[in-house]
Amino acid sequence: MSPQALADIAQQLIGAGRGILAMDESNATCNRRLLAAGIPATPEARHAWRELIVTTPGLGDCIAGAILSDETIRQDATDGTSFVKLLTNAAIIPGIKVDAGAKDLALCPGEKITEGLDGLRERLHGYAAVGARFAKWRAVIALDEAIPTTACIEANAHALARYAALCQEAGLVPIVEPEVLMDGAHNMARCAAVTEVVLLTVFRHLATQRVLLEGMILKPNMVLPGLLCPQQDGLDDVAAATVTCLLRSVPAAVPGIAFLSGGQSGELASARLSTMNARFAWPDARLPWTLAFSFARAIQQPAMEIWRGQPDQVQAAQQALLHRATCNHAALRGEYNETMEMP
Ligand code: 13P
Numbered sequence: 001m002s003p004q005a006l007a008d009i010a011q012q013l014i015g016a017g018r019g020i021l022a023m024d025e026s027n028a029t030c031n032r033r034l035l036a037a038g039i040p041a042t043p044e045a046r047h048a049w050r051e052l053i054v055t056t057p058g059l060g061d062c063i064a065g066a067i068l069s070d071e072t073i074r075q076d077a078t079d080g081t082s083f084v085k086l087l088t089n090a091a092i093i094p095g096i097k098v099d100a101g102a103k104d105l106a107l108c109p110g111e112k113i114t115e116g117l118d119g120l121r122e123r124l125h126g127y128a129a130v131g132a133r134f135a136k137w138r139a140v141i142a143l144d145e146a147i148p149t150t151a152c153i154e155a156n157a158h159a160l161a162r163y164a165a166l167c168q169e170a171g172l173v174p175i176v177e178p179e180v181l182m183d184g185a186h187n188m189a190r191c192a193a194v195t196e197v198v199l200l201t202v203f204r205h206l207a208t209q210r211v212l213l214e215g216m217i218l219k220p221n222m223v224l225p226g227l228l229c230p231q232q233d234g235l236d237d238v239a240a241a242t243v244t245c246l247l248r249s250v251p252a253a254v255p256g257i258a259f260l261s262g263g264q265s266g267e268l269a270s271a272r273l274s275t276m277n278a279r280f281a282w283p284d285a286r287l288p289w290t291l292a293f294s295f296a297r298a299i300q301q302p303a304m305e306i307w308r309g310q311p312d313q314v315q316a317a318q319q320a321l322l323h324r325a326t327c328n329h330a331a332l333r334g335e336y337n338e339t340m341e342m343p
Helices: 003-014 027-036 043-054 083-089 120-129 150-169 188-208 235-249 266-281 297-307 311-332
Strands: 019-022 063-068 093-097 102-104 112-114 134-141 173-180 256-259 290-295
Touching: 003 063, 003 093, 003 134, 003 173, 003 256, 019 311, 027 043, 027 297, 043 063, 043 083, 043 297, 043 311, 063 083, 063 134, 083 093, 102 134, 112 134, 112 150, 120 150, 134 150, 150 173, 150 188, 173 188, 188 235, 235 266, 266 290, 266 297, 266 311, 290 297, 290 311, 297 311
Parallel strands: 019 063, 019 290, 063 093, 093 134, 134 173, 256 290
Antiparallel strands: 102 112
């Protein structure tokens, strides 16, 4: 695939005023979320939940791409239409999570390395053949006084870059996701410092592996205080810290940045994204890249709690899903505000 074709897909995903929906939870993670909502964790429940999502009317108005998992990319809805076709009919580009999960990093207690490079070239061709146009790989960086180590940052950045190069070789746009976790008592300044080092390292490795920056999307964490930090900074401070960090570390050739939600509430994730766009991007376009979303929990969670596996709750859950997608769509223009949450 030509560089221009990759850049075009990236623009369709990130440049047209819509966001990305992550619905690529591993079976174990999806099961955990189902159980937490009081739903039996079965393959049937996972399928019903994903069918509910991909058949939500109007989703394509707010969502340009949906990230599927290996389990779902070949599944069909109850009427026999494939999930990939349902998404494509709704003008949503199908994507695929291709990493094999974060495993303990040898000799680095408390740190993880994401695996999945072995055999990736062949798997990518298989996913492209069933309709995937982009992919995702998540690296996890934990943070406390002693970590992250250079070993962890370098190993994960190297794997992200190898993955991204393989994606582009196969004609898929890579979403490059280095996630600095929110867990812990660290303050926002520490998150900013670590995130900056991580992003600079990732882009150094992406350059070494010859990854086309115009044909990728960055999926970072926002710069936030740890969940246990006594000082929880306000919207303006979070927006300023996040944008400052990104300006220092993300090349202007990258077309877009789609944040993960990382365990923030749906409302907070929307409010923080909206504040960034209102203050720094919209309508003056003072940033070199689009600031968008690629949320999983911050879009799905309220809807799953309404659904609870009950067939008669499907419509109400779809409305809740669309509501969060609509709030985040408004946040792309800096137009989300809390009155949108009123019934
Ligand atoms: P969250 O928005 O729930 O953090 O998930 C995003 C994601 O895709 C993690 O890989």
